[in-house]
Amino acid sequence: MDGRTDSTSTWLGAPLQQLPTPALTLDRATMQSNAERMRERCQALGLRLRPHVKTHKTLEGAELATGGTRRGIVVSTLAEAQFFAAGGFDDILYAYPLPGGRLEECAALAQRLEAFQVLLDSPQALALLRQHPLPPGKRWLVWLKLDCGNSRAGVRPTDPSAMALARAIAEEALEEVMLVGVYAHCGNTYGCRDVQAVQAIARATTSAVLDFVTALRQAGVPCPQASIGSTPSCSHPVPEMAQLTEVHPGNYLLYDLQQTLLGSCHPEEVAIRVLTRVIGHYPHRNQLLLDCGWAALSHHGRDQLPAGCAAIEGHPELRLVGLTQEHGQVEAVDGQLDFGRYPLGSTLALIPFHACATAAMHPVYYVHAEGKVVELWHPVRGW
């Protein structure tokens, strides 16, 4: 079903420059260092790191992010949950509003794993769990999703229904359901323009979560865990986050152009590239054509000027101005292109705006060290 995946193993050991393009490449040393630094940051705060795997969706990436333990990850689809469970992972939090039609699959995971955990934000979802009790000895492990300003899923912690729902999860059926913790995604950090603004949101989210946990405890409702996440907030954590029990960033393993612009990372910490080749010279319109279109890069960043969908590594004189399915159009930032610098067939490396979106376009990632392909990672997809 995949025209190239079967033959990708022939590229192990090959110099990066020989890869067929477009190719998604990941720098192993950079990912290792990103993983270590995030672990160190969390250790310094006494926080558990529960990496989200939705950016790369690979066993190898999750192994790196968990420091080899294969314990404690977040997924956002059931396909991911099943893939990582089959790959030997456990303590998997399926941090997505519970899908009513797929409770049997959730129950199968709950029985198969030591700790398959689900998330909900409505009494209806709790009722669904109650309609599908697990066998004796197993309880549904439930996180309550809080919306602390991100305005997507979640109950607002200041809404009285939040306390009522937490209490219902914790107390309604002690043998069937357990309230593990509260979970908030501060995705609103992506709207920031600098680290200071990111930290203000991280502080507000932490405070909203902790206030809610305090209120729960005062009301006698046990809530062992409190988790927030997003790569911007966890790349520059505020001290208040030490009062949480865990965090769940994901993108940081690769980082991307967007994270650089947000201040989450330095350019040299971005591990992801799309390798592409020059396939056309068009002097009359002062353009190069690349063999990388939106099918290999995605459209993300298209409306985020001046960044656009990608930067071209080592070539500040170039900018990507257009993408169709399999073509990228490149112009000079100023003046005339020196076409001799970019011969037909020569490679360029694109730094994508949004790693999650670019990774989703590729059946295989070429992981490299010292200029050679050392691993091939195959992501899960679908739902």
Next chain:
Amino acid sequence: MDGRTDSTSTWLGAPLQQLPTPALTLDRATMQSNAERMRERCQALGLRLRPHVKTHKTLEGAELATGGTRRGIVVSTLAEAQFFAAGGFDDILYAYPLPGGRLEECAALAQRLEAFQVLLDSPQALALLRQHPLPPGKRWLVWLKLDCGNSRAGVRPTDPSAMALARAIAEEALEEVMLVGVYAHCGNTYGCRDVQAVQAIARATTSAVLDFVTALRQAGVPCPQASIGSTPSCSHPVPEMAQLTEVHPGNYLLYDLQQTLLGSCHPEEVAIRVLTRVIGHYPHRNQLLLDCGWAALSHHGRDQLPAGCAAIEGHPELRLVGLTQEHGQVEAVDGQLDFGRYPLGSTLALIPFHACATAAMHPVYYVHAEGKVVELWHPVRGW
């Protein structure tokens, strides 16, 4: 490698409403009718239809589009060429600037198929072919790519280098290389706002191509074929196109919201949907949450207001206002949402802005007839 593909066959025969979501669905009768109508249009003009398969990338879709002959298609990646060749297709035109590093793969296809055809727009690409001659009895079958105003790949037919290159292809090595035809993609039709503007571009492209072919013939250079394409131009062909030999649209098999807005089709001719479920009610911000994010829809159309990334079928009172990886946010066009109309778990069908981009996000397409899944199509991906 794919968390769900192995088990998708269990959905054959299932009512559409039972599918796990998000799910890409294709209406078989609509596709059949789209395929037939395009064939009829071409027959009426005496044109051969060489369908482009890059929208759906499936054997079944290409079978439908070729009327079961499995002969005469266009692909835009080598992975597609290899996939369709392995699937029994022949007369495959790889309409993409020739990749220098993959000539061996092209040569293998040329030897395997009766007619594997390549495309080029530079003397360097011709030199590459000359460096990789095929075994005796086989010649490289070459189309010259013309840029008739689309400003992507191709030589401009009015540029003297176009004639020189055509002559070189046709005459430089009669035993090794043959000039099959000239090929132009009028992708600039996608910038139009109505059929009249689309037809003006189709007319100009046709005229530019035919003038070039006439000049070639006057210069004694044989050029048997002349092909233009794009779904907008071929959905309402102008009479002048009858003087071409073939056309190569692709999107028309599915159509999409963008094509509706361009006037290429009526809404009922759009075969593609993304089936999604309501997963959250947020009355305080007057929003519904759907289990379809950009991972299932793509970001295409995001900056194309008022269309956006998708319309919601049968619900003109709703609009999709935001997409993150796995979530879609829906608001009322006016006033308050009546949440009772959209219970948690209920399904909605999204009509995507750009079928090519949405299809690229899915490992399987659920093809349906009379409300039930009748076929599962698995697209090729990668390069």
